[in-house]
């Protein structure tokens with residue numbers, strides 16, 4: 290047992306004592322972090338002094354521009370290809386990992402400390418609860434990869450009483466590759482300069498750099514239907530609400546509306562927020578026919594977030610076209626892009642997209658700025674939209690379209706995530722203005738009053 294002498298240890302001990310009240314367990318649990326055994330620059334323990342408590346393997350990330358980044362691997366091993374995008378969120382790596390909109394992508398976290406709080410299995414913290422109400426099967430394209438800079442804590446020690454598993458174990462069990470000890474700042478600069486790049490990540494020494502480069506140059510994410518790999522296969526009813534700490538907005542609740550949610554890779558907090566606003570929800574697969582939906586006479590329809598290129602799913606655009614104008618609809622992220630296309634507009638691929646927890650968005654109707662959570666690579670071109678469609682929100686970083694409304698056709702949409710909680714809840718708290726879910730409920734109230 291190591292002596293707990295450093296400042297780090299004493300802070301750790303206090304936290305640990307609060308939870309377990311045992312001095313001996315606090316010392317044991319922190320023995321790895323408190324070790325005074327010297328570590329060399331690459332994180333390897335000095336020979337002969339201590340046995341490394343985790344295993345690492347060398348990995349290579351080969352980008353389509355020909356650059357090769359050497360790193361250490363954690364999580365799963367093997368070879369994967371995907372689009373590399375950077376995410377600037379400081380917190381929420383677990384939510385990011387379980388967001389189906391990242392299918393086909395490698396997420397590079399710009400925050401160097403990832404894994405500190407481990408992974409927690411409380412279903413309320415996951416976008417996708419582990420025990421789902423309906424079976425979801427993900428195909429290979431859901432296997433994203435995690436790229437981070439300093440992740441020593443992912444292996445041995447985490448600081449969170451809710452932690453049930455380390456990030457490394459979590460990834461390994463789900464066959465998700467992760468790498469660390471790589472200059473994420475340099476890769477991010479490259480992506481900012483050149484735009485998102487396809488990358489191949491490999492722990493297989495038998496594969497040559499040339500082979501990996503060839504793989505990255507022959508694979509593409511544009512034009513690929515990634516939704517069919519993450520959508521549910523059968524309809525199901527959703528009842529769970531968000532927990533009490535979310536109930537900060539009393540507006541728009543009280544009446545039960547039946548909402549049908551198209552699952553293009555839906556994040557469960559969208560469903561929870563809707564349930565908290567008093568909606569009864571039926572979730573349907575992405576290919577569910579619009580005619581069946583209209584027969585069910587819902588009060589409203591949600592088109593969810595989802596991975597990939599909106600132009601690769603013309604069947605979804607057709608479905609949206611058949612539904613709009615008939616019932617109130619709300620599109621979120623991919624749903625917003627599909628609505629844009631269904632109205633006759635076009636979408637385009639952005640240079641490196643928006644992936645983070647602090648994107649400022651101006652609500653043009655109220656003038657209010659929201660700090661929002663975002664995750665998208667595509668955007669609607671507002672100039673391509675027909676007359677009558679209003680751009681309601683603008684991303685203040687680059688002026689791109691962040692929200693639409695077309696009152697005549699009972700339609701609203703947001704390019705970002707009002708259901709997310711990266712810290713601020715700006716997109717869901719309205720004060721005097723009805724926002725997001727409350728606005729959608731208001732659309733359904735107006736429609737009911739007309740009938």
Ligand SMILES: NC(=O)CC[C@H](N)C(=O)O
Pocket residue numbers: 390593594595596597598599621622623624664665666667668
């Ligand atoms: N979060 C989402 O729905 C992502 C939308 C779309 N796949 C994009 O990357 O733009």
